[in-house]
Amino acid sequence: xxxxxxxxxxxxxxxxxxxxxxxxxxxxxxxxxxxxxxxxxxxxxxxxxxxxxxxxxxxxxxxxxxxxxxxxxxxxxxxxxxxxxxxxxxxxxxxxxxxxxxxxxxxxxxxxxxxxxxxxxxxxxxxxxxxxxxxxxxxxxxxxxxxxxxxxxxxxxxxxxxxxxxxxxxxxxxxxxxxxxxxxxxxxxxxxxxxxxxx
Numbered sequence: 001x002x003x004x005x006x007x008x009x010x011x012x013x014x015x016x017x018x019x020x021x022x023x024x025x026x027x028x029x030x031x032x033x034x035x036x037x038x039x040x041x042x043x044x045x046x047x048x049x050x051x052x053x054x055x056x057x058x059x060x061x062x063x064x065x066x067x068x069x070x071x072x073x074x075x076x077x078x079x080x081x082x083x084x085x086x087x088x089x090x091x092x093x094x095x096x097x098x099x100x101x102x103x104x105x106x107x108x109x110x111x112x113x114x115x116x117x118x119x120x121x122x123x124x125x126x127x128x129x130x131x132x133x134x135x136x137x138x139x140x141x142x143x144x145x146x147x148x149x150x151x152x153x154x155x156x157x158x159x160x161x162x163x164x165x166x167x168x169x170x171x172x173x174x175x176x177x178x179x180x181x182x183x184x185x186x187x188x189x190x191x192x193x194x195x196x197x198x199x
Contacts, residue, residue: 017066023047026069031060039067046095046124047071077126085109085131093122101129108157108186109133141190147171150193159184163191171195 013030016037020026023044031037036059042049052067078099079090085106093099101118104111114129135156144150147168155161163180166173176191 012062014060014062015064016060017064018042018052019066019068020044021069021071023049023069023071033060033062035060042069044069044071046074046122048074074124076122076124078122079126079128080104080114081128081130082106083131083133085111085133095122095124097122104131106131106133108136108184110136136186138184138186139188140184141188142166142176143190143192144168145193145195147173147193147195155184157184157186166193168193168195170198172198 012033014033015028016031017028018026018040020042021044023042025040025042027040037056039052039056048071050070050072053070054067056067074095075092076095077090078093080088080102082088082104083106085104087102087104089102099119099122101114110133112132112134115132116127116129118129135158137154137156139152140155140161141152142150142164144166145168147166149164149166151164161181161184163176172195174194174196177194178191180191
């Protein structure tokens with residue numbers, strides 16, 4: 001007898017794997033041939049996602065296919081703010097690069113560190129590190145130079161500076177050498193009373 005045999009088909013399902021390649025967001029799926037492919041969102045701290053390898057088709061193709069996320073090292077603005085001092089810097093730096101803080105200085109102040117603390121390598125975000133300072137302590141000496149009323153005090157840079165009253169029998173006080181400023185200046189200082197013999 002005549003007979004017709006008709007082939008029967010089942011649609012292939014195709015495995016699609018998204019490899020995060022060191023990041024997060026990887027996934028896998030089983031899709032019928034021709035199903036549109038929507039890739040997952042990939043993230044990796046300090047890196048910029050630049051695409052897939054191999055290039056991602058618009059729809060599922062035959063077989064087991066792995067698409068691997070490709071990354072580029074991110075670059076971030078790193079700023080060191082001397083906060084009233086000198087030595088500030090700012091540069092675009094690659095994530096993970098060695099990070100060394102610059103030397104900073106500020107007249108009359110002692111450097112106490114950075115805020116926030118500086119890590120050993122460039123972080124995954126643009127960051128400003130601000131120098132922290134405390135006012136320097138200096139020794140101020142008022143030398144009565146043969147009279148009375150002299151004193152030695154520890155003061156902070158920038159404090160108001162008022163000299164003591166000094167006296168010397170038989171002499172007239174004519175001032176200080178060097179002249180006493182209105183505020184404490186940087187470094188230890190000695191101010192010496194000057195006298196003129198009274199008539």
